[in-house]
Amino acid sequence: MTTEAPEKQPAKKEEQEESFVKLFLHNLWSANTVVVTILSIFLALLIGAVLIVISDSEVLATFSYFTSRPSDALTASWDLISQAYADLFKGAIFDPAAVQAWFDGSGDWKTALNPLSETLTYAAPLVFTGLSVAIAFRGGLFNIGGQGQAVIGCVTAGVAGFAIGLPAGLHLVVALAAGLIGGALWGFLPGLLKARTGAHEVITTIMLNYTATLFLGWLILQNGVQDPDRTDAVSKTIESTAGLPALPQPLRVHLGIVLAVLVTAGVAWLVNRSSFGFELRAVGVNPPAARTAGMSVGRTYIKLMVVAGALAGLGGAVQVLGTADRLTGQVAGNIGFDGLLVALLGRNKPWGTLFAAILYGGLRAGGNLMQVDVGVSLELVTVLQALIVIFIAAPALVKAIFQLRDARTARLGTSMAKGW
């Protein structure tokens, strides 16, 4: 991506006073990272709105006589879209009615806080898988294997959660550690192959994703794992000693989100302030120079994939120990692939990834309400998530659409692995 040097600000004295407002607008309209991000979200919502309208037969019907009475079609469309997006907001952040009720005393604080709780519940595992992808990116590796690593993390954490008996607290730590180690092992393999044979991590991690899912599908049907009371593919439930502590029902938010913030801080330190971080960043942008300076590129790749795998594995563990409580074929959902989007949206920075995960968690939580309330399928959220990242990844596209001036946009994917 071409990044032109920012234009020099006019420094002449006589212009200074009147140009303050101008300067503000000027900066606002320049395509910096924040603006591009906001506009990307806006564009995604816009396209989503079109999808909502064209897929609604009742509203579509009003378009059939658009020329004679356009107001019908426009009103119907507007009502549908505004209601859907209002639900998205209410489901993700807060519902003014519920908050009102809380203050009135007619409702309780749990209902008022439920949307936020849902958002953070969905966000927690995404933070881990997002960080997994982001840290690998910084080291020049494209970890598409977050999904597989998370699945293995689910498996090891889940099995540790129901197969062993330990006192509360300790059991949780052991189960989390099991998830972490499982993910790390699943990350170690592509790292080792990359370092030893040059096998491209994109290919190996894609393949390991499906391998992990098939393994999970086999495992939950085995004796000792499958819930003896059920015939379908569902495992036993984890012991309560291994569960992540949560707020009282019906709120689902659990300790995982706190853990996520702590781990984000840890990853931020690791990338920016540690010797290993220095190595991985050097290897990420210029492996030959890193090698010439005495770093071992191969060993860095292996360590990096172990760390990335461990993070994704922890994400899987949080999913099982925090919300799912048992293994099913779909226990990991799409958290690995969503983590990829989250990392891209967070521009591979640890704190950026955290915020991106919360945004995606919010979309998911709001999507649930949208589906229940106006019947707009939850799949719309997937579309929105993908669109946001497409626009983020192609800032030139956003700039072209909005005629923005060029400015420094955080470059996306400087450290991305090129080609196979």
Added chain:
Amino acid sequence: MRGITKRFGDLVANDHIDITVEPGEVHALLGENGAGKSTLMNQLYGLLQPDEGEILVDGEKKVFRSPRDAIAAGIGMVHQHFMLVPVFTVAENIALGAEEVRGGPLGWLDRRRSRRDVLETSKRYGLPVDPDALVENLPVGAQQRVEIVKALTRDVDLLILDEPTAVLTPQETDELLAVMRSLAETGKSIVFITHKLREVKAIADRITVIRRGRTVGTTSPDTSTDELAALMVGRDVSLEVTKTPADPGREVLEVSGLIVEDDRGVRVVDGVDLAVRSGEVLGIAGVQGNGQTELVEAIMGLRESRAGSVVLEGQNLAGRTTKQVLRAGVGYVPEDRSLDGVVKDFTVAENLVLDLYDRAPFGNRFSLNPKAIDESARERVDQFDIRTSSPHSTVGTLSGGNQQKVVVAREMSRPLKLLIASQPTRGVDVGSIEFIHNQIIHERDVGTAVLVVSSELDEVVGLADRIAVMYRGRILAVVSPDMPREEIGLLMAGVVTQEAEDTE
């Protein structure tokens, strides 16, 4: 070409350049590295578009949007980095873009005819090439012939040769010059880009000198070498490095019987023995691609050696990692600065500790010490005259010369036993060259053993106290820098004369 101007951001690569090439002449385009010669010619070939100015062919104004237009106008170009597809055969490479086809819209390749065309052209101009050989298996000299044949099969009137002799031995260079001469005699014009004065004087009909993006004059080959050099670099430069005679001490580095293979398994270092003593500069002269790169990489632990030993003050370095070699007191200025020397996205400060980040005071095994890194960076920036707005600017924003100073500063800021500098001034401006040369001599004077590898004979002669000439993976002779250049040139071409054997 009239008033050609090309800018890259703030940098003006070409500033209103005028140049006229007559039919049947060999026109040399002379200038330092980075003077803007290739940029100018890339515009003539349609790879870049000028911001201002116009191109006229036979008096007619032309706009070249792509090489396709330039080719149509009868212009051919042999690039400095060959534009050949490695996995294609010679015939396929030559046919590419101008394929002989049958079967109309299907575009069925007529391989027999392509092959015949190649052989015909090759015979007509006396440029032997094998149409069925895979390009990746050919030596560079042969690849260059393929490039020239490729241009000639397209019926060019004007052939641009961009630094064609950089990878050739003096003898191959002579052959190439002869080919150029005979092409000019058939009425074709040739633009010959180079920075080597001797070649210019040998072949050119006219010479245009470019400096910092501007034409500084068009002269005839009668102009003296000194005058041309002065035109090229803009002031009277002393090609010599001022230094006192060396005071060599004990042997620091001893390489014996070293055998190294390249990535394809070809033996490129074939039994090298050499010794570098403290307080002396040993220069390795040789045409690029004769095993110098791999020799240095083997010493540095960047490449595995098949046999032989590398001993640094009694310690065997063979089989050690690069980190261990660096820690043993070896400083290394790699030949490809932007690939191996610096991390462009890192700041100056970070680049200055690229190999020291996990040692006190800059950090330990676990964490970095940003304060110490910063402080040291400020010192180095002053000491080595690195022109940067701040130690926190990324290295990519610095000029080539300043980037190289960062590398030199990093490698010389710790106590060394041995300094290895490969092509230390490639792509570096004149001012920085002097500075870097002086730093190298300074390092010698404090008693470090120095190994300089350069394909610029002038640089080796200027810096070295002894010169080892490398050819096809062997050291042919170790000679004194006072030896006549012609003799060293012959050695570089693999011709061992009586005198050279005597000096050893």
Added chain:
Amino acid sequence: MSGVSTATAEELAEATAPDRFWNRQRRLGAALVIIGLIAAVIFGALAESATARFTISEDAEGAALSINGQLGAILFGVVTIAAGGALLAGVAKRWQTVLLSLGIVTFVFSFLCWQVAGKFLPLVDTASGSLELALPLILGALAGVLCERSGVVNVAIEGQFLMGAFGAALVGTLATSVWAGLISAVVGGVIIASLLAVLAIRFLVDQVVVGIVLNLLALGITGFLYERLMQPDALKYNSPPRLPEWRIPGLADIPVVGPVLFETNLLVWLALALVLVIHFGLTRTRWGLRTRAVGEHPTAADTVGIRVRGLRYTNVLLGGVVAGAGGAYFTLVSTGAFNKNMTAGAGFIALAALIFGRWTPFGALGAALFFGFAQKLANYLSAVGSPVPNQFLNMLPYLATIIAVAGLVGRVRAPAADGVPYVKS
């Protein structure tokens, strides 16, 4: 210009290469000996000493090839060992591929003898089932060949399948024409391909990122429209006609081959024809030469006047056509209705087939058939209640690809400029 990180890793591999004795051939030999031993000892021991029947005719009682299961498992295992031994002993290089194929095929036979002992395996059904399962993989992998040989990485095959399958179901139903469905499948594939092309070539977004995101986009859009339109009113929106099976008289009567190849649907013939067309197109035509040049060394192609980006656009879109047709398989051939995420990773198996087939049309065909066979076998085994879990057989394509890219069995090499956007300097 080319992928820097990959290059270094490869150099690294060179640097740590083991000593000369364990060259590739010996490693392969050793691997064959080991799997041969597994076959002869373990399969042999576990196999029932009963007849394994491989039936040729369509009914279970008709003509069949029979062998005692235990004997067969051991015998074939021994042949595998022998093939491995020959490689270990160091035979001439030209025999390497033959021996390797022999070793793998006999290993599979040994496995089959163990599994089929006391039962029967219908050969015709297995062959035509494998081909049918391989069909989308062939088309998907060919789409990948078109893109990647010109230097654009295509991990969006899955998304192209989904859009193709969805388009075929929707338009096929609305127009009540299977041909309209097929055409819309192609359009669906091209939509995703054009997004891939514009984002990767024009906007220089990392191609793997684009591919992954487009897969999610396709998953989201088709899933969304499925739930909004098709689920509530399947009859109106989601009941496309199926592709008819055609029978070529005469040829269809050849045993085994006839019913498999000559009594089938148009898409199979199309896929097989495309393998030939793309193979000869790449190796023998001007388009192919230029495509390969653009994928290997775009700058060189540019300097001889080839429009690098233009050619890449063309090829990516052509790839979209082929992958979209592959998507039609899911709705017009296989199930007869669209379902959410119905491709379930087939696009990635196609990607695996592309890589395993070393970016060549015939390689892709071979890999796709092999993967199709593995899937069919997995279905068969779970149907006969074999103790071998079908999940592990389904892992085979993925594991085989990992082994291939790791260079454990011959080295696969992508086009040099694959995934590297072309930017004029």
